Amino acid sequence: MNSFLEQYVERITGLDMEASRAEAVYIGNLTVPPGALGKLESLAVQLAGITGQIKPSFEKREVIVMAADHGVCEEGVSAFPQEVTSQMIFNFLAGGAAVNVLARQAGAEVVCVDIGVNNDISHPSLVSRKVRYGTANMAKGPAMIREEAERSIETGIRIVEEAVQRGVSIFVTGEMGIGNTTASAAVMCALTNTEPREAAGRGTGLDDERLKHKIGIIEKALNLNAPDATDPIDVLAKVGGLEIGGLTGVILGAAANRCPVIIDGFISSAAALLARAISPEAAAFMVASHASHEQGHRLLLQALDLRPGLDLDMRIGEGTGGVLGLTLIDAACRIVGEMATFESAGISGSGAPEQP
Template structure:
């Protein structure tokens, strides 16, 4: 995929179906409850209707796409975790023992594991080998990726999402695994939002003060040396981003193109959502923010895109862990609102209550 083909793909994304959204809103207003009384649950159903183009919305089956890759910036000590943990956790997703596995099982949702750039080789049917390269370069010294590598990783995200859509998946989540990726996410955020590095950089997986200092300095050096073009999200992504982030950019774009909503997990997934939004603002209509990560830049990204998180549980696990929690909320909204009785069902004259239930 090159810039031209990506642009042509993005141009195929259509706005939410307003007629379906109006029909859903009218239906919800006719249920035996005050108008809008179930708040964001109703908004979710209206968004799902707009994405699907029908009031007959489906919330099953669901899947979180987990993009896994390594980051060369780890060479300068930006994480308290050894880089080998990326490969270990990527493999552990296949064993069903991670937090993301358990949350997904509870939510009756699947995970789709993609190796887009781990510094290890896998031979497991549940790990989809789409490796662009064995991790990025050290962005503190040289650009993390070439432009073509960044575009290839975006293409991987698009292609894997389209495969899942062909299998019938209706709802998507975004997950990742890659030691050092809060550093790349903070660099992208600082560049695209033109924010101070310190305002968007957190301690990731419990980094010590010395490690945090290394992280801030690595971002500062990378942005100063490579001078990414702020108006060019692909340039920013290639110079200071990660393969996992690029892969998730493709997930957001492909899902929107095919009329599927995508749930944002935490900071890394939000950084990918920011890149997708900058490339194609229309993708926002298909995004749902799950939780407010404890990472420093998360709130700033959501504010910039114009999204509100649905909960705040002080989470910072990553892996896509916020998605299955939000999936439960979607199921609850659909089960409740499409199962409630209307005023007509209840034998109640709605007009008698409208002066109260507004």
């Protein structure tokens, strides 16, 4: 890693365990049977550890949609043409995509970042941070050079730093890039030693024959580029994507600023895997929103040791599942913020320990 990343990663420390313990004790005094709130309890404890607050709240939230193109699309690994990336960006900016609809429901702002689209796009609301015009075809050589991979991560970090200055306190990962399930599967295989046939899914809707072809392309890229599993930057550079690198930076940036980061689907989880490889402490700040219907995502979540809050058979990407995860965040916060304790409600408890 370059000096910027090395110095930045040093800022990432673990959870505030004292706050987590205090939260667990407080939840134990709420007017429900012990453990009855399930995952919401563990989420509340995690949020307390992240923020240091027993009753946290997250008023300003952003979905960071990183957009980039992939040279591997030349190999016919997607059911949609590459120009759909640019077309969907304008859909995001017009507020018409699925993530926009769900973000409005959740009170979140969608920020779209051009980190590597393969043509010039201009729009007043677009954040233009292009590292390069799409990746190279990883089936013929490295997707990008190492310096570009590092710059993509730095870009994500800087996007978060700017958002924190605006008062944002929670982030959702989102992405757009035709071909990015291929790159994400390759990253997963390189870092976890998973077979491509287990990692690769149908993406935008491949039939059996084209899925088999996609698996073959991933195998070819891995064999040709030989990414070093002990070096996450090398993996990103050789078989990753610019938006994957950008999301890796978003996750690291959120962790360094002690903000929760909600991980969306398969592509976002591949970025989370890279972020954890760069900084193991960053994992404590990740919240898995849902289990995607994309093949390999459950295995990827297992590798990350993350338990998804939702299972809706979704495979849209964009940050849609992550935005829905904000509902769980809000629920956990309201439970500890508004629910009565046995003492305040005058109810006989179950012998739960007193609040410190």
